[in-house]
Amino acid sequence: xxxxxxxxxxxxxxxxxxxxxxxxxxxxxxxxxxxxxxxxxxxxxxxxxxxxxxxxxxxxxxxxxxxxxxxxxxxxxxxxxxxxxxxxxxxxxxxxxxxxxxxxxxxxxxxxxxxxxxxxxxxxxxxxxxxxxxxxxxxxxxxxxxxxxxxxxxxxxxxxxxxxxxxxxxxxxxxxxxxxxxxxxxxxxxxxxxxxxxxxxxxxxxxxxxxxxxxxxxxxxxxxxxxxxxxxxxxxxxxxxxxxxxxxxxxxxxxxxxxxxxxxxxxxxxxxxxxxxxxxxxxxxxxxxxxxxxxxxxxxxxxxxxxxxxxxxxxxxxxxxxxxxxxxxxxxxxx
Numbered sequence: 001x002x003x004x005x006x007x008x009x010x011x012x013x014x015x016x017x018x019x020x021x022x023x024x025x026x027x028x029x030x031x032x033x034x035x036x037x038x039x040x041x042x043x044x045x046x047x048x049x050x051x052x053x054x055x056x057x058x059x060x061x062x063x064x065x066x067x068x069x070x071x072x073x074x075x076x077x078x079x080x081x082x083x084x085x086x087x088x089x090x091x092x093x094x095x096x097x098x099x100x101x102x103x104x105x106x107x108x109x110x111x112x113x114x115x116x117x118x119x120x121x122x123x124x125x126x127x128x129x130x131x132x133x134x135x136x137x138x139x140x141x142x143x144x145x146x147x148x149x150x151x152x153x154x155x156x157x158x159x160x161x162x163x164x165x166x167x168x169x170x171x172x173x174x175x176x177x178x179x180x181x182x183x184x185x186x187x188x189x190x191x192x193x194x195x196x197x198x199x200x201x202x203x204x205x206x207x208x209x210x211x212x213x214x215x216x217x218x219x220x221x222x223x224x225x226x227x228x229x230x231x232x233x234x235x236x237x238x239x240x241x242x243x244x245x246x247x248x249x250x251x252x253x254x255x256x257x258x259x260x261x262x263x264x265x266x267x268x269x270x271x272x273x274x275x276x277x278x279x280x281x282x283x284x285x286x287x288x289x290x291x292x293x294x295x296x297x298x299x300x301x302x303x304x305x306x307x308x309x310x311x312x313x314x315x316x317x318x319x320x321x322x323x324x325x326x327x328x329x330x331x332x333x334x335x
Contacts, residue, residue: 010039014054020077020113022157024063024070076113092118097138103193104148104216106156146196149216158221159200163188168224169202174217181219187229190236194245201239203231210234212244254296256304257315262286264310 017033018025031046041049050071054060059074096115099108108115162169169186186202189210193199200213210231260268265279265288276293294300301319304311305326313320 006039010034010041011049011054013037013039014049015058018060018071018073020073021061021075022072022153024072026068026070028068030071089118089121093122104150104156104198106151106153107198109153110156148196149198149214151198151216151218155215155218155221158223159188159191159215159218162186162221162223162228163191163200166228166230168226168228170222170224170226171213171218172220173213174219176214176217185224185226186213187231189231189234190239192236192240192245201234201236203229210239210244252296253293254316256290256292256294256300256313256319258290258304259287259312259314260290260307261310262288264307265290 013034014030017030027043027046027050031041031043034041034046050060050062055062059077061072061074063070063072092115096108096111096118099111158169161167167188169188171184171186172181173184174181184204186200186204188200188202190201191198192201192212198215200215200218201210202213203209204211208231256273259282260279268277268290269279273290273292274294278291280289280291281287282289296316301322304313304319305323313323
């Protein structure tokens with residue numbers, strides 16, 4: 001009985017390890033991953049499992065164009081274990097609605113089977129009225145969202161493989177500054193999705209500094225024959241916190257003091273600007289005094305500028321002057 005149980009668990013593990021197209025996993029790599037998970041199996045037995053067991057019941061395909069052979073599932077295949085329930089299906093629908101405005105289509109497509117299962121489950125629930133979900137569920141992003149920058153599916157596959165397997169990349173990259181295509185060997189260290197653009201963080205050639213590469217500007221990418229070099233001092237969270245994507249104006253947080261309109265005060269009561277925030281009503285006014293510790297970055301300043309007449313910034317003085325200068329420049333353009 002224990003042998004049957006182990007075989008069953010091995011099959012389930014293989015279902016999780018074999019990717020959907022266009023992904024591939026070679027027989028030696030699959031064997032190694034099974035050994036890492038404690039399954040005692042040799043190459044011949046693995047090949048028999050793949051060919052004579054799983055391939056008979058699942059859309060499993062063998063790419064035998066070169067050795068070692070590589071295995072993959074049809075891209076529309078999705079093994080839904082465990083089965084979806086209604087709350088999970090609604091969560092997936094909301095996630096899809098939100099992510100469509102944030103991530104490129106090629107990334108969203110990786111989750112297409114799960115999203116499709118969620119929609120199918122809700123569509124089939126006619127008896128309790130949940131089939132009307134499409135009329136009742138929306139995810140609205142906060143602020144203006146630009147259409148995500150597009151890039152090729154193969155670029156995503158190669159970049160993801162290099163990042164997860166610690167491999168170097170040979171890329172052709174369109175430089176925004178020179179508007180010319182250049183060839184680099186990149187050593188991926190991280191991946192960040194910011195607004196409508198996805199960035200690969202990597203060192204270049206033999207240099208040690210971290211640079212940002214927008215995926216939609218990578219025109220070609222292949223796994224490099226060069227060895228990957230780890231940036232041992234790099235920490236992704238510290239990199240972001242230190243202002244790499246927020247145009248940091250100083251290493252320390254700053255104290256924001258401002259008078260805010262009633263509707264903005266209400267919003268900040270429910271969704272605070274920071275963990276260190278106070279709102280105090282002003283005498284003889286519906287406005288409130290906001291004090292908060294916030295990052296000293298351009299991102300926060302831009303947010304304040306977008307509030308227009310709903311905020312009066314008192315501190316820091318540099319932000320107050322910047323907002324006033326912007327207002328004067330706008331007024332100077334009025335005919």
